[in-house]
Amino acid sequence: MSSVRGRLMNLHNELVRIDPYPWNDISLWAARAIPIIRHDWPDYFDDFREMVSEPRWTDGPLTLSRVKAENRSIFARDEAKYETIHKEQAQRAKARILEFLKGVMVATASRATSEPLDILLAILDRFHLVARQLRKRHGNRPSLKIADEYDVQDLLHALLKLQFDDVRPEEWTPSCAGACSRMDFLLKDEQIVVEVKKTSESLGAKEIGEQLLADIAKYRQHPDCKMLVCFVYDPDHRIGNAVGLQRDLESESSQEMQVVVCIRPT
Numbered sequence: 001m002s003s004v005r006g007r008l009m010n011l012h013n014e015l016v017r018i019d020p021y022p023w024n025d026i027s028l029w030a031a032r033a034i035p036i037i038r039h040d041w042p043d044y045f046d047d048f049r050e051m052v053s054e055p056r057w058t059d060g061p062l063t064l065s066r067v068k069a070e071n072r073s074i075f076a077r078d079e080a081k082y083e084t085i086h087k088e089q090a091q092r093a094k095a096r097i098l099e100f101l102k103g104v105m106v107a108t109a110s111r112a113t114s115e116p117l118d119i120l121l122a123i124l125d126r127f128h129l130v131a132r133q134l135r136k137r138h139g140n141r142p143s144l145k146i147a148d149e150y151d152v153q154d155l156l157h158a159l160l161k162l163q164f165d166d167v168r169p170e171e172w173t174p175s176c177a178g179a180c181s182r183m184d185f186l187l188k189d190e191q192i193v194v195e196v197k198k199t200s201e202s203l204g205a206k207e208i209g210e211q212l213l214a215d216i217a218k219y220r221q222h223p224d225c226k227m228l229v230c231f232v233y234d235p236d237h238r239i240g241n242a243v244g245l246q247r248d249l250e251s252e253s254s255q256e257m258q259v260v261v262c263i264r265p266t
Contacts, residue, residue, distance in 0.1 A: 004040040005105065006117045006227065006258055011036065012101045013250065020090035023054050026097075044104055051100050055093045058085050116164075116190040117227065121262060123159050124231050128265040131155060131235070149198040152233045153184055156196060160185060183219065191226040193219055199238040205245055208232055216252045216259055225257055232263040239263060 011033050018025045030052040037048045059082075134144040134155075146152055153169070160167045166188040185194040195215050197208050212230050219225045230249060232239070239245060246261040253259045 005108075005115050006260060007036055007040060008101060008105060010250070010253060010258060012098060012105075013247070015094065015098060015101070017247075017251075018094070020094040021087040023090060026052070026090075026094065027054065041104060041108075048100065051097050055089045057089060058082060116187070116192060117229070117260065119163050120160075120187075120192065120194070120229060121260075123156075123163065124229075124262045124264055127152075127156065127159065127231075127233065128235060130159065146198075146233070146235070148200075149196060152198050152231075153196050156194070156231070157185065160187070160194070165189065183222070183225075186224060188224060191224050193222065193225045193228050195219075195228060195230045197230070197232045199232065199234045199236065205239045205241070208239070209245055209248065212249055212261075213252070216249070216257075220254070220257050227258045227260065230259065230261045232261070234263055235265065237265075242266065 011029075015026075015029055018029055020026050033052070034045075034049065038045050041048075131146045134146075137143055146155065157167065157169055164187050168186040168188055169184065183193050184196045186192075187194070195212065197203070197211065199208065212232075215230070216228060219228050232245075234242070242263040246263060249261045250259050
């Protein structure tokens with residue numbers, strides 16, 4: 001299982017990073033996207049096919065071979081002008097596709113509330129609020145502090161139990177480079193693996209990124225991992241460019257395994 005909303009969000013994020021001119025890369029993206037939209041969002045499929053069709057380019061000047069030698073400088077200026085026009089057309093076409101995908105997500109928001117990924121992300125979004133609340137206890141009792149990664153795992157395990165029936169902590173992964181290791185949590189029925197990291201003085205963005213890249217390679221081999229959710233708890237805001245780290249790691253997604261990165265608090 002993988003979230004249909006998550007796949008749609010991945011398509012949106014992939015398109016954001018594509019230069020629309022020339023249109024070749026958009027066409028390749030559309031070739032990947034069309035089967036997904038047909039399967040997950042059939043009501044929007046026809047509109048989507050029309051939306052991703054190549055723009056009708058504004059007619060440019062005659063080819064150089066047909067231009068007299070004395071007019072070639074004029075031709076060069078016209079060619080540059082029409083290339084600028086075509087780039088603007090491509091940008092507008094890409095913007096319309098992005099707005100279309102956003103519209104689908106907004107129009108189907110009620111459908112998404114039951115998706116396991118959305119339930120999981122809602123838990124991760126509120127994790128920091130729960131952790132802060134646990135510091136405030138009655139009668140001056142010792143507070144429950146989240147001091148290290150094991151504390152994050154313990155609290156998250158309890159929160160996952162609220163929404164998911166089969167939560168398996170420290171599941172073994174298949175051998176990778178001759179060694180086996182443990183994942184943090186496997187949501188067995190949903191085929192989602194949750195990997196937990198907590199930043200510290202010795203564990204910043206560079207170290208987190210390197211560790212998660214290794215984890216991504218490792219989890220690709222697990223038969224129950226169709227989606228890897230990387231939860232990075234960063235209460236002291238040690239990661240300066242959270243968006244960049246998220247994009248770099250999520251770009252490792254494949255057809256076999258989707259990668260979702262959640263860095264909180266923002």
